[in-house]
Amino acid sequence: MNMNDYENKLKELGIAFIKAEHPDLRTPAEVQSYLGLTLADGLSTMIMKIDDRFIAVIRRDDCRLDFKKLKKELKCKSIRMANDEEFEKITGMPIGAARVYNPNLKTYLDNKLFEKEFLTGGTGSFICSFRYKTEDLKKIPVSEICDITEDFSKKEKIVFSGIQPSGNLHIGNYIGAVRQWAAGQDEGLNIFCVVDMHAITVSQDPKTLAQRTKEIAAILLAAGIDPQKSLLFVQSHNPDHANLGWVLNCYLSMGQMSRMTQYKEKSEGKESVSVGLFDYPALMAADILLYDTTEVPVGEDQKQHVELTRDVAERFNAKYGETFVLPEPVVPKVGGRVMSLVDPTKKMSKSDANPNGAIGLLEDPKIARKKIMSAVTDSGNEVKLDWKNKPGISNLLEIYSQISGEQYSGGNNYGEFKLAVADVVEKFLINFQQKYKEISESGKLESVLEIGAKRSYEISHRKLLEVYDKVGFVRL
Ligand code: TYM
Secondary structure (H helix, E strand, O other): OOHHHHHHHHHHHOOOEEEEEOOOOOOHHHHHHHOOOOHHHEEEEEEEEEOOEEEEEEEEOOOOEOHHHHHHHHOOOOEEEOOHHHHHHHHOOOOOOOOOOOOOOOEEEEHHHHHOOEEEEOOOOOOEEEEEEHHHHHHOOOEEEEOOEOOOOOOOOEEEEEEOOOOOOEHHHHHHHHHHHHHOOOOOEEEEEEOHHHHOOOOOOHHHHHHHHHHHHHHHHHOOOOOOOEEEEEHHHOOHHHHHHHHHHOOOOHHHHHOOHHHHHHHOOOOOOOHHHHHHHHHHHHHHHOOOOOEEEOOHHHHHHHHHHHHHHHHHHHHHOOOOOOOEEEOOOOOOOOEOOOOOOOEOOOOOOOHHHOOEOOOOHHHHHHHHHOOOOOOOOOOOOOOOOOHHHHHHHHHHHHHHOOOOOOOOOHHHHHHHHHHHHHHHHHHHHHHHHHHHHHOOHHHHHHHHHHHHHHHHHHHHHHHHHHHOOOOO
16 A cells, blocks of 8 residues: 555545654654654554464553553463564565554554544654544554553563673573573563673684674574564664763763772783773663663673663663663572582683683583583582582582473482583583574574664664753754
8 A cells, every 4th residue: 555545545544644744764763853752642553473363553652562461452372573574564564664554454552542632653654654633543443442551650571681702602601691581581572682892892803703793693592592582683783882881981980880890800910901891881781771671681790780780770860860771680599600610619701711611502512521520529428509518519410400400319429410410411512502503504693683683773772862862962
């Protein structure tokens, strides 16, 4: 349906609207800002797949969909946003240009739309929008009014986490972080990022960095991150991260930054340390705050950075009014700190000088086996969880339970116990690497990252513009 036909169809249906022309603008935030409107003056049509059919959902731009309410209302098992391909096929429009009327789709209208007399929304074109008389939207054929957005006081679950493409990813990263990411994807909005800009805070070989960035993205997919459910992208592909990072820099103090344990650890004994390494938590705060993140699933070592993120968000909110959501770090009760196999008082780390301390996810399973067999254990011969007196055995017990999903129930013989851990880890690595190989060879990685970057920007840019306005940056 071209623009003329669409306008005629709306008139025929009795839906009143006023046309507003503007330059080519791709996101609702840009359109609203150009037209001098606020988020609460805009509406968006979202195409969603519920079970095996598609529907359209219209909500006000300042309201968030509540997936639980939506599931209940639609009595469906699964629900997700249509991907770019599906969107274009169903609406005949480029992504981002949805109209309120979509023939052949049942349309659900959120109740809160009707609190406003007029709302501005998409037309299928990026160079004009329509200001609709909201009451008339009830005339959209095959539509239903329902209550599907969140109370303003309650925040939708938005998960953000990141991982650096430096060094080899190890089972500590998997147990402490990535596995949780995959497990939580069915609820809320989940965003995962390969943080290449963080990686260059220490010296990197360019070729290796590029290769590792792709490798880690493929590892995340192999670990169960599903691009149909979550966004996955590379940090340097979305410029908003560095831009907000700069702004936040100006609201963090040198004192706060120098208290960061990770900075102290990473800079210890080094003759020269980059400003980036010192400043890195500002960029990490930007990563998190751009998306109104409510939860940040991380290992124990990153908790302090998330707390700093809350601090800077609070400081900014206090000065400029409610802008950022305060995120919660979510550290797993078990496995939040997997320790080195050669020194169980230190965490397993990508940058450990001794390669026997960590087991890489892409490491030869036979070598991994040997590392477990020669892992440092403790005196005595009891196989029991006792972090104070038996850190080596406790670490192996946690690795065993987290990788196998079961508690170790064998006897007290250290040799037998290590064999059991080695078996579980070897089997896990063989399966994992098979999945990794399939994903790397599928050729789909680039398009997943491209979609992730585009979608993440659509969300983050709105927040960045809000921040720019608040701090007084002029818009042209
Ligand atoms: P990074 O890349 O060092 O580690 C990625 C994730 O793995 C967790 N982790 C561990 N968990 C358990 N045991 C271990 N031995 C272990 N080692 C690492 C980390 O806690 C982390 O969750 N600054 C972050 C990356 C980042 C980020 C973000 C995270 C950048 N922006 C925004 C969350 C939100 C880092 O260097 O993680």
